[in-house]
Amino acid sequence: MGQPITVTVNGEKRSAEVEPRLLLVHFIRETLRLTGTHIGCDTTHCGACTVLLDGTPVKSCTMFAVQADGQQLTTVEALAASGTLHPIQAAFKQEHGLQCGFCTPGMMLTSLALLEEKKDPTDDDIRWAISGNICRCTGYMNIVKAVKSAAAQMKAAAAVPAATAAVRS
Amino acid sequence: MLPAPFEYHAPKTMDEALGLLDELGEDAKVLAGGQSLIPLLKLRFASPAHLVDINGIRELDFIEERDGTLRIGPLFRHKAAERSSLLASRYHVMADAAPQIADPIIRNRGTIAGSVAHADPSGDWGTVLLALDADLVLRSKHGTRTVKARDFFSGPFSTALQPTELLSEIRIQAAKAQTGGAYLKLERKVGDFATVAVAVHLQMDDGKVGSAGIGLTAVGPQNLKAERAEASLKGVRLDDAAIKQAAVLAAEAAEPKADQRGSVEYKRNVVRVFTERGLKRAYERARGGG
Numbered sequence: 221m222g223q224p225i226t227v228t229v230n231g232e233k234r235s236a237e238v239e240p241r242l243l244l245v246h247f248i249r250e251t252l253r254l255t256g257t258h259i260g261c262d263t264t265h266c267g268a269c270t271v272l273l274d275g276t277p278v279k280s281c282t283m284f285a286v287q288a289d290g291q292q293l294t295t296v297e298a299l300a301a302s303g304t305l306h307p308i309q310a311a312f313k314q315e316h317g318l319q320c321g322f323c324t325p326g327m328m329l330t331s332l333a334l335l336e337e338k339k340d341p342t343d344d345d346i347r348w349a350i351s352g353n354i355c356r357c358t359g360y361m362n363i364v365k366a367v368k369s370a371a372a373q374m375k376a377a378a379a380v381p382a383a384t385a386a387v388r389s
Numbered sequence: 390m391l392p393a394p395f396e397y398h399a400p401k402t403m404d405e406a407l408g409l410l411d412e413l414g415e416d417a418k419v420l421a422g423g424q425s426l427i428p429l430l431k432l433r434f435a436s437p438a439h440l441v442d443i444n445g446i447r448e449l450d451f452i453e454e455r456d457g458t459l460r461i462g463p464l465f466r467h468k469a470a471e472r473s474s475l476l477a478s479r480y481h482v483m484a485d486a487a488p489q490i491a492d493p494i495i496r497n498r499g500t501i502a503g504s505v506a507h508a509d510p511s512g513d514w515g516t517v518l519l520a521l522d523a524d525l526v527l528r529s530k531h532g533t534r535t536v537k538a539r540d541f542f543s544g545p546f547s548t549a550l551q552p553t554e555l556l557s558e559i560r561i562q563a564a565k566a567q568t569g570g571a572y573l574k575l576e577r578k579v580g581d582f583a584t585v586a587v588a589v590h591l592q593m594d595d596g597k598v599g600s601a602g603i604g605l606t607a608v609g610p611q612n613l614k615a616e617r618a619e620a621s622l623k624g625v626r627l628d629d630a631a632i633k634q635a636a637v638l639a640a641e642a643a644e645p646k647a648d649q650r651g652s653v654e655y656k657r658n659v660v661r662v663f664t665e666r667g668l669k670r671a672y673e674r675a676r677g678g679g
Contacts, residue, residue, distance in 0.1 A: 223397060239394070240394075240395060240396065240397035240440070241391055241392045241393070241394055241395060241430075242391075243391070243431075246391075262390055262431070263428055263431075263432075264424060264427070264428050264495065265580070267492070267494055270494055276497050277493070277494045277497060278494060278497055278498055279494055279495065279498075281431075282423060282424060282427045282428065282495075282498070283423060283427070283498070284397070284423075284427075286397050286399075286442075287423075287442060287444065330493075330494065348493065349493060351492050351493060351579045351580065352491075352492030352493045352494035352495060352580060353494070
């Protein structure tokens, strides 16, 4: 009954046999034991279960694990993989971009995908991008601030190696 | 929530997919973006024994304008429509609708053809295709037939599509000069289904309306085509009186039901107002503005 799949999860190849009806979010939480990805509404509305599939945000409650076979999966655990907070995580902390924290993993991954594409997003860009992620605590103000702050941090960090390289050459 | 068990098939070619559908018949459903189908399976409103996932057939993800026809493949996703410069330049009704489908994460996966085949009366793309007078190409192992969008929808979640067929292409007459369109959608919050939405597509011809397409969302058992309103515009100069009359006819074509989103009178009135606004916007765009 099981179907073999191999998914590159946060840079590491993981293989498993899964039942076709196993949702991606259950594969992540129960098979891989990566519980940072949350199940919110379980009906494709809230975005709490958002992960990145080949860099694109998807609702992992609305995909089957078999469909991720051969693809790159990024979960919230990838953000602090080096042991230090990712600039997006640091900014959510600094700007109080979370209260209960339930929506935060999805919110941060959607933000990461946005910042990959737009280095300098406007408030509108951010609000538009996160409109599939529901937060019932913050009122979104501080989430928007956090994403803006993360964008500035990441831009500054990206500029440093370039400047260093320029000095060296 | 888990769907009932099913057997999963991931064909790599169209022929393989059509072979599977032919063999499995009513026991199979086609899985494209899955953003409507998977929630249905989880709620056990449907429990097909087989899913035929077409996401591995990469050549089904296309949009192209060729020989006077715009062709859209079954894996062309909402997000790609939202970002298409071709649609933004000359297919305004589609470009307007795309960013109003569900939310950005759903748009990353969901497909236009999947939404049309799903045939939710509150779905947006069916209405857009009705306004555009699109043709739907239905392909099976044994052949291909083409059905007009207006003959495709037959009721809530019901279409002319046979279990052995795949909606293999959407065909729209290529937009000529002086074409304009608009999609207006009322929703309670971002990502909600429409309370009411109206699609308008206008082809102007020497200062008069060459043809007009008007589609209505969420005000009937299926997406509706307001044919009397369309006919009232053919060959006329698009002045305020003509616009008002068409809007009244469109409102009459609506068959809304009262629910938590609004009363019958309210929804019918929104159809009237949106048809008016949509025609004005489409007209402006047909003349090279907005």
